[in-house]
Amino acid sequence: xxxxxxxxxxxxxxxxxxxxxxxxxxxxxxxxxxxxxxxxxxxxxxxxxxxxxxxxxxxxxxxxxxxxxxxxxxxxxxxxxxxxxxxxxxxxxxxxxxxxxxxxxxxxxxxxxxxxxxxxxxxxxxxxxxxxxxxxxxxxxxxxxxxxxxxxxxxxxxxxxxxxxxxxxxxxxxxxxxxxxxxxxxxxxxxxxxxxxxxxxxxxxxxxxxxxxx
Amino acid sequence: xxxxxxxxxxxxxxxxxxxxxxxxxxxxxxxxxxxxxxxxxxxxxxxxxxxxxxxxxxxxxxxxxxxxxxxxxxxxxxxxxxxxxxxxxxxxxxxxxxxxxxxxxxxxxxxxxxxxxxxxxxxxxxxxxxxxxxxxxxxxxxxxxxxxxxxxxxxxxxxxxxxxxxxxxxxxxxxxxxxxxxxxxxxxxxxxxxxxxxxxxxxxxxxxxxxxxxxx
Numbered sequence: 461x462x463x464x465x466x467x468x469x470x471x472x473x474x475x476x477x478x479x480x481x482x483x484x485x486x487x488x489x490x491x492x493x494x495x496x497x498x499x500x501x502x503x504x505x506x507x508x509x510x511x512x513x514x515x516x517x518x519x520x521x522x523x524x525x526x527x528x529x530x531x532x533x534x535x536x537x538x539x540x541x542x543x544x545x546x547x548x549x550x551x552x553x554x555x556x557x558x559x560x561x562x563x564x565x566x567x568x569x570x571x572x573x574x575x576x577x578x579x580x581x582x583x584x585x586x587x588x589x590x591x592x593x594x595x596x597x598x599x600x601x602x603x604x605x606x607x608x609x610x611x612x613x614x615x616x617x618x619x620x621x622x623x624x625x626x627x628x629x630x631x632x633x634x635x636x637x638x639x640x641x642x643x644x645x646x647x648x649x650x651x652x653x654x655x656x657x658x659x660x661x662x663x664x665x666x667x668x669x670x671x672x673x674x
Numbered sequence: 675x676x677x678x679x680x681x682x683x684x685x686x687x688x689x690x691x692x693x694x695x696x697x698x699x700x701x702x703x704x705x706x707x708x709x710x711x712x713x714x715x716x717x718x719x720x721x722x723x724x725x726x727x728x729x730x731x732x733x734x735x736x737x738x739x740x741x742x743x744x745x746x747x748x749x750x751x752x753x754x755x756x757x758x759x760x761x762x763x764x765x766x767x768x769x770x771x772x773x774x775x776x777x778x779x780x781x782x783x784x785x786x787x788x789x790x791x792x793x794x795x796x797x798x799x800x801x802x803x804x805x806x807x808x809x810x811x812x813x814x815x816x817x818x819x820x821x822x823x824x825x826x827x828x829x830x831x832x833x834x835x836x837x838x839x840x841x842x843x844x845x846x847x848x849x850x851x852x853x854x855x856x857x858x859x860x861x862x863x864x865x866x867x868x869x870x871x872x873x874x875x876x877x878x879x880x881x882x883x884x885x886x887x888x889x890x
Contacts, residue, residue, distance in 0.1 A: 511821045511825070512781060512821060523769060527772075527773050527776035527777060529772075529779075529780075530769065530772040530775065530776045534769045534772065537765065537768070538765065554751070555744070555747075558741075558743075558747045559739045559740060559741050561744065562741035562744040563726075563741060565779055566743075566779070570784075
């Protein structure tokens with residue numbers, strides 16, 4: 461068992477990595493819990509691995525890497541020959557997967573993570589969510605989702621006709637948006653976005669992750 | 675000449691792609707200027723290429739791709755056999771390049787682009803800078819740069835002892851922060867961050883980009 465993941469199953473970013481491992485049919489890894497409630501992620505031993513003080517972190521023998529999107533890439537590359545081909549099969553496929561990974565990173569995630577922070581994580585830490593921020597971010601999200609709707613009316617998945625890391629990357633925060641923040645109307649009211657969401661969130665890989673969340 | 679790049683040499687994101695092309699020793703491409711002042715990037719013909727209405731976009735044969743970081747990866751992959759090995763040479767090096775690419779994307783860029791918006795892009799549209807936002811972002815930036823300083827005290831470049839796409843992706847916005855926003859003290863006051871910045875911004879690829887800007 462060379463791979464260790466330091467994180468918590470309920471953390472969106474840890475979930476991204478766990479879902480990737482599941483898609484690549486990797487079961488041989490250890491999930492090492494990091495107790496955020498006692499500030500374990502801000503202690504010196506953890507900061508040596510991840511100087512920004514956040515989960516998750518991946519260790520594979522003498523390699524330590526952080527940032528969940530980079531960890532997901534590493535797993536996709538290392539286990540390229542098994543499980544779902546998360547970068548497609550051709551150079552063109554890969555280019556489009558990378559494009560939609562950046563769309564998630566630069567356009568989708570900033571809105572959705574902000575809403576989820578205000579409505580789910582801030583209250584968890586005893587802070588009141590900012591309704592003005594939520595409203596502004598929901599408005600931005602509507603514009604982004606219009607673009608997704610047009611795109612998904614012509615493509616089954618983001619990068620084309622195949623499920624990829626680009627779709628997977630959207631799952632954890634969207635799951636929180638819909639189920640915990642209860643702000644999923646943008647998703648469910650759009651025919652093709654809704655169908656895409658149902659499809660990707662019903663995958664076996666995501667079910668194994670949500671099972672670990674309880 | 676299969677590659678067409680839609681954008682402008684003056685744009686930070688287009689600059690990332692241009693500099694990547696230069697690092698990979700690709701000179702054979704067409705740069706098609708997009709007239710932002712005339713709102714060309716919001717017109718229907720452009721939105722067909724890039725539905726978010728921003729530059730740049732790259733076309734290569736029948737492939738159209740947007741998002742500068744994705745375009746830079748595409749160029750790095752396509753021209754793997756020439757120029758600088760921007761994604762490293764081993765699986766381990768590549769993993770570290772990807773890690774620092776995400777650090778740029780998730781930690782560095784949001785802060786720097788916020789300052790850039792307040793002090794450079796907003797004013798161009800007649801907006802007044804929000805000094806409170808600038809102050810908050812600069813405080814965040816200090817904490818991030820402390821981490822970079824410690825890391826660069828032990829590593830010549832971000833992913834190790836080789837220049838990579840991770841370093842390159844920091845250049846356009848950092849240049850803007852220093853030279854247009856005039857908020858570069860965080861960079862220049864830290865010994866190892868400054869040395870890293872001086873090295874990466876002196877590369878011929880970035881100089882070629884600045885020459886291109888001067889001609890445009």
